[in-house]
Amino acid sequence: MQSVAAYGELRLITEIKRWLGNVSPKTPFGIGDDCAVIPPTKRHQLVTTDPVIYGQHFDDTVRPQDVGAKLLKRNLSDIAAMGGRPVAAVISLALAPETDIAWLKKFYLGLAATARAHHVRIVGGDITQGPAGFIGAFLTLHGESTGKRVITRTGASAGDHIYVTGNLGGSLAGHHYNFAPRLAEGRWLAGRSEVRAMMDVSDGIAKDLDSLTTRGLKASLNAATIPVSRAAQLLAKKTQRTALEHALCDGEDFELLIVVRQRADISRFERAWKKRFPRVPLSRIGHFVSGKKLLTGALNLSAYRGYEHLR
Incomplete structure (x- = not known):
């Protein structure tokens, strides 16, 4: 009944x-x-x-x-x-x-x-x-x-910086439903001339970065700057996968992945962010490079796979 x-x-x-x-x-x-x-x-x-x-x-x-x-x-x-x-x-x-x-x-x-x-x-x-x-x-x-411009996924150029908000990985520990959409942050970023493109992280940055990467470019990421969540570190102990792999591949992080112009004053940009959003981490995780070869020490993203529907 x-x-x-x-x-x-x-x-x-x-x-x-x-x-x-x-x-x-x-x-x-x-x-x-x-x-x-x-x-x-x-x-x-x-x-x-x-x-x-x-x-x-x-x-x-x-x-x-x-x-x-x-x-x-x-x-x-x-x-x-x-x-x-x-x-x-x-x-x-x-x-x-x-x-x-x-x-x-x-x-x-x-x-x-x-x-x-x-x-x-x-x-x-x-x-x-x-x-x-x-x-x-x-x-x-x-x-x-909310303003004159709508931020899309397109427009990245060689040398542009790649940023991400928050921490990544381990979403199945509860973050996949217990998170705060970055609405205020997105509106603020849309008003910044330094920002060229943006998207949210739903399938893991190992996959989602492809949507921001212009043809002829590659994303060069520094593993040490990837903001790995505590949940990803704990999950890694159970799965025998690395915490970094969880951060790159788990998905449902619902953070913002941001492209900032190469010539931007990134110190000024980061200070402005910290003043406006002191409780939300912002990490510069790499930049875009032209050509087919990655820089020495850069992450090989082809070795990681984010979540892909129907596979």
């Missing part, structure tokens, strides 16, 4: 509206119409989408409220990587008929709390029946630019 099948679609939608509270505005600006209406703005519009799926992005060890929070936060991280501000989201659910109502309520309460903290409105979505044992939640997040 406490499954979604016992409630049915219409009652479940009514309950979802109640669980979301003031995060979900009234129709037509929220749940209840064929489409939600998002007021127009003169800024660049940003759209991203990411799911959480049982057995892939979470399991029974993760509290349902943390699953709901993760769903929104992994999308917020994409908005942060463009230097944007989140606005509104729609969420679609594919649920096995036996999905527990109490679990789903806590999921939505976690989602609502995160949305409230980041001023995001949940404005619509859809519910469909999934196969036995399946829980999937799919969120599309709309955002907008």
